[in-house]
Amino acid sequence: MSKVGNWQLGREMEFPYEGARPARQIAYVFDTNKCIACQTCSIACKTTWTSGKGQEHVFYNNVESKPYGFFPHGWDVHLLEKLGTGRWSGGTYEGKTVFEAAAPNERVLGYAPDEADYASPNLGEDVIAGTIERGAFFQGIHRAWMFYLARICNHCTYPACLAACPRKAIYKRPEDGIVLIDQSRCRGYRECLKACPYKKVFYNAITRVSEKCIGCYPLIERGEQPQCVQTCIGKIRLQGFLSPPGSERADNPLDYLVRIRKVALPLYPQFGTEPNVYYVPPLHVPRDFLAQAFGPGVEEAAAAYRSAPTDRELLGALLLFGNTPRILHRFRAEAEEAIGYDAEDREVVRVPYTEPFFAREFFDRKNDVYRHNVT
Amino acid sequence: MKPKVLLAIPIAVAVVACESRPPATSGGSAATSIRVSRVAEVPLDDVDAAAWRSAATAEIPLMAQGVAYPMLDRASVAKLAVQAMADARWLGIRLQWSDPARDDDTQVDRYTDGVAVEVPLRDVPAANPMMGSKDNPVYLAHWKAVWQHDVEEGHRDVQDRYPGFWADHYPFASGGEPFPVSEAFQTSDARRYFPATTAGNPVSKLERRWPVEELHAEGFGSLADHRFQDARARGRWRDGVWTVVLLLPRAVADPANPSFPDGAKRQMAFALWEGGAGNVAGRKHWHPFVEVGLP
Numbered sequence: 001m002s003k004v005g006n007w008q009l010g011r012e013m014e015f016p017y018e019g020a021r022p023a024r025q026i027a028y029v030f031d032t033n034k035c036i037a038c039q040t041c042s043i044a045c046k047t048t049w050t051s052g053k054g055q056e057h058v059f060y061n062n063v064e065s066k067p068y069g070f071f072p073h074g075w076d077v078h079l080l081e082k083l084g085t086g087r088w089s090g091g092t093y094e095g096k097t098v099f100e101a102a103a104p105n106e107r108v109l110g111y112a113p114d115e116a117d118y119a120s121p122n123l124g125e126d127v128i129a130g131t132i133e134r135g136a137f138f139q140g141i142h143r144a145w146m147f148y149l150a151r152i153c154n155h156c157t158y159p160a161c162l163a164a165c166p167r168k169a170i171y172k173r174p175e176d177g178i179v180l181i182d183q184s185r186c187r188g189y190r191e192c193l194k195a196c197p198y199k200k201v202f203y204n205a206i207t208r209v210s211e212k213c214i215g216c217y218p219l220i221e222r223g224e225q226p227q228c229v230q231t232c233i234g235k236i237r238l239q240g241f242l243s244p245p246g247s248e249r250a251d252n253p254l255d256y257l258v259r260i261r262k263v264a265l266p267l268y269p270q271f272g273t274e275p276n277v278y279y280v281p282p283l284h285v286p287r288d289f290l291a292q293a294f295g296p297g298v299e300e301a302a303a304a305y306r307s308a309p310t311d312r313e314l315l316g317a318l319l320l321f322g323n324t325p326r327i328l329h330r331f332r333a334e335a336e337e338a339i340g341y342d343a344e345d346r347e348v349v350r351v352p353y354t355e356p357f358f359a360r361e362f363f364d365r366k367n368d369v370y371r372h373n374v375t
Numbered sequence: 376m377k378p379k380v381l382l383a384i385p386i387a388v389a390v391v392a393c394e395s396r397p398p399a400t401s402g403g404s405a406a407t408s409i410r411v412s413r414v415a416e417v418p419l420d421d422v423d424a425a426a427w428r429s430a431a432t433a434e435i436p437l438m439a440q441g442v443a444y445p446m447l448d449r450a451s452v453a454k455l456a457v458q459a460m461a462d463a464r465w466l467g468i469r470l471q472w473s474d475p476a477r478d479d480d481t482q483v484d485r486y487t488d489g490v491a492v493e494v495p496l497r498d499v500p501a502a503n504p505m506m507g508s509k510d511n512p513v514y515l516a517h518w519k520a521v522w523q524h525d526v527e528e529g530h531r532d533v534q535d536r537y538p539g540f541w542a543d544h545y546p547f548a549s550g551g552e553p554f555p556v557s558e559a560f561q562t563s564d565a566r567r568y569f570p571a572t573t574a575g576n577p578v579s580k581l582e583r584r585w586p587v588e589e590l591h592a593e594g595f596g597s598l599a600d601h602r603f604q605d606a607r608a609r610g611r612w613r614d615g616v617w618t619v620v621l622l623l624p625r626a627v628a629d630p631a632n633p634s635f636p637d638g639a640k641r642q643m644a645f646a647l648w649e650g651g652a653g654n655v656a657g658r659k660h661w662h663p664f665v666e667v668g669l670p
Binding site: 050052056103114115167191203 | 485533544
């Protein structure tokens with residue numbers, strides 16, 4: 001085992017390979033407060049990549065309702081139970097990661113889901129965390145809660161799938177940090193599937209090898225955001241690149257949101273893989289649950305998010321979500337608009353803080369007709 | 376990422392505790408060598424052919440693989456019974472072991488039974504029985520129960536596993552429900568959604584003639600299939616016992632194959648997977664090199 005730096009844990013940790021951060025790391029911010037679980041992302045991804053026979057259960061992208069939605073069933077609670085309690089001291093995780101808690105004959109602490117765990121991709125949809133007291137629903141505020149958690153491969157800095165593969169058929173691209181399974185070399189051992197804490201590696205029983213999210217790398221290579229990001233009708237997603245720790249740029253929207261303003265947090269950072277999908281935590285969910293899911297930065301993230309309406313720069317970064325297919329490498333917040341720039345520093349998007357408002361008269365004089373149900 | 380150098384770990388040559396099961400064959404004892412009988416023709420059609428009755432049986436004790444990750448923490452198969460015969464063209468190896476279930480399918484949580492033999496290609500004394508090394512590569516012949524099923528009954532399709540399944544659309548597939556893989560996905564467009572098959576991964580072949588694969592290895596993680604597949608095999612599970620016959624060519628032009636000329640002495644190591652016990656990859660049983668004496 002090597003010692004590698006994990007900024008999400010605030011410490012070094014053990015990993016089977018020497019640390020080798022990519023020049024830039026593909027990363028995503030998902031705003032859970034805006035997700036409506038329409039599953040457009042899931043369908044866009046599935047139509048593009050996993051419509052084949054043997055891939056019926058394969059969802060590189062899924063949206064599950066927390067706390068009782070899972071795909072595969074129970075993926076996170078199973079591993080949390082195996083990993084046991086781990087405490088945070090300030091920003092430092094004092095528990096064990098999946099690499100540090102591995103059994104002597106394993107590289108990674110994990111488990112293999114049952115076949116039946118894949119049988120119901122949207123089990124638990126819209127199930128709330130508790131019952132609603134009689135009448136409370138009609139009285140305004142009630143204590144029951146749930147939220148939608150959109151999930152893809154985290155293209156982890158320290159991928160557990162890669163660590164577990166005895167075949168070395170999994171690799172992390174040095175140019176962008178995308179994690180891929182070499183489909184010509186995989187022998188279908190399923191060690192990656194067992195090791196991935198997020199269960200985002202799938203076994204295809206027709207081709208008899210494992211498959212996973214490829215980060216839509218053909219799009220990335222031509223400067224476009226992935227399918228799940230481009231098609232998100234709620235505009236909850238932004239994909240870009242994180243700079244290596246210590247090299248953050250305040251005008252890089254991903255660096256700004258994740259590392260500088262810390263408004264978006266990794267999912268289950270305690271697993272230790274340094275996942276690179278970052279979530280703006282849902283504001284209405286109990287803090288204990290959020291702390292377990294997103295680590296110790298929840299209060300700070302929520303406070304930053306709440307300040308967005310009066311914080312032009314933060315608001316500007318958040319408004320860039322879903323407004324361009326291009327990958328944004330730089331952004332600038334002006335008095336009335338946020339502006340995004342591509343890799344060549346060309347302006348590719350300009351978003352007003354306040355959308356223009358047009359009021360149309362109820363009666364259309366030109367066509368001599370009343371306007372009904374028009375927007 | 377740069378892999379760390381794997382430290383050599385002393386191999387414990389003790390047999391790890393096993394479940395007690397009746398031996399697959401009788402009359403054998405822990406063997407240090409395998410004697411090859413000369414016959415006119417090594418039978419393959421019937422794994423219980425009469426010719427095998429007179430062949431000597433070497434009893435090979437099996438250990439849990441505990442050197443490379445992932446390791447097998449506990450052996451569930453105690454021993455492998457090995458017989459060998461040779462004709463002019465083939466070296467036949469008959470392998471028998473106890474296994475309570477025929478595990479010949481793979482799914483997310485199901486693994487196949489399998490067995491493999493390994494022969495060093497160069498410097499025998501220095502060869503590493505654990506998948507060889509860069510300087511001393513090894514040849515392997517690997518039989519799998521799932522491939523035996525492929526050969527006998529065809530590649531398992533979705534409707535074979537889930538008879539009530541329904542899918543609304545498979546892009547570019549021809550024909551109708553249930554869109555058999557063997558018929559409905561013959562065009563390159565339709566094969567897009569079988570990425571490993573399209574990439575030429577030998578594991579992902581949709582048609583298979585023999586249930587064995589010849590492989591080359593130069594260390595952990597280096598396993599590669601031979602361009603020319605010369606070996607033959609047949610396996611059968613009956614009453615809790617697997618019997619597998621491998622036919623290895625005695626001499627072929629392929630330099631990745633070992634030769635087995637008359638009078639030669641070769642070394643052979645063994646690996647065995649019990650799918651029902653979760654054996655896969657390095658989670659296997661094994662035994663280091665044993666001498667094989669050609670007649």
